[in-house]
């Protein structure tokens with residue numbers, strides 16, 4: 318076998334390392350681009366005005382458990398009818414933005430392109446809902462884990478990258494080994510609710526020493542997209558067995574039914590001058 322040949326693992330690793338270095342240099346050499354549409358912008362972690370204004374920020378009145386938007390702010394925590402009838406296994410499930418074309422592009426570019434700048438950007442916008450979740454108990458961030466086969470083929474876990482960035486930004490610690498994915502599951506897209514729950518049932522388990530690390534803490538699951546919620550519910554059920562004081566689920570983007578997205582319930586979020594100022598001043 319020739320040195321550095323295709324079958325030589327050290328040659329393959331060197332090739333991979335070289336590609337990583339080239340990629341990093343290219344990232345630095347090119348002008349920063351809007352993560353939503355690719356337009357050249359001032360800073361890598363900044364949307365262009367058009368993409369920014371198309372995002373729907375989820376900071377209006379919402380169910381205290383599942384975060385589905387509610388028509389009007391009422392005093393105290395309010396729970397929606399669905400959560401009253403069947404409480405979810407988490408104590409809160411906020412997201413930074415509603416899932417739409419721009420939120421989707423950012424999530425996909427992180428997931429398939431390992432754009433760490435995108436993880437940072439997502440974390441910046443998730444820090445606000447995380448701050449609202451933080452309460453009496455000390456918080457520990459728990460990224461939704463990938464099964465080891467998928468981690469091996471993709472090379473990284475996008476939820477873990479976001480959790481790392483949240484820790485850098487807020488100082489709130491994360492734990493990558495508290496929760497394990499012990500079952501490789503097929504994609505949930507296109508499956509009915511009951512089938513989704515069946516697919517992810519038993520997919521998660523607590524890691525070694527999880528109970529000691531979780532006791533008395535508020536565990537906050539971190540994920541990129543909260544779609545049907547079946548994965549987050551299964552993960553939260555596993556975390557409940559750790560002895561944690563509370564379990565929540567924080568995500569970058571939340572998928573809502575089309576009917577809700579086209580209603581005027583999101584009008585409050587279309588123009589948020591506070592956040593616009595934050596963006597303009599970096």
Ligand SMILES: [Zn+2]
Nearest residue numbers: 351354365368
């Ligand atoms: Zn843009």
Ligand SMILES: [Zn+2]
Nearest residue numbers: 380383397400
């Ligand atoms: Zn609810």
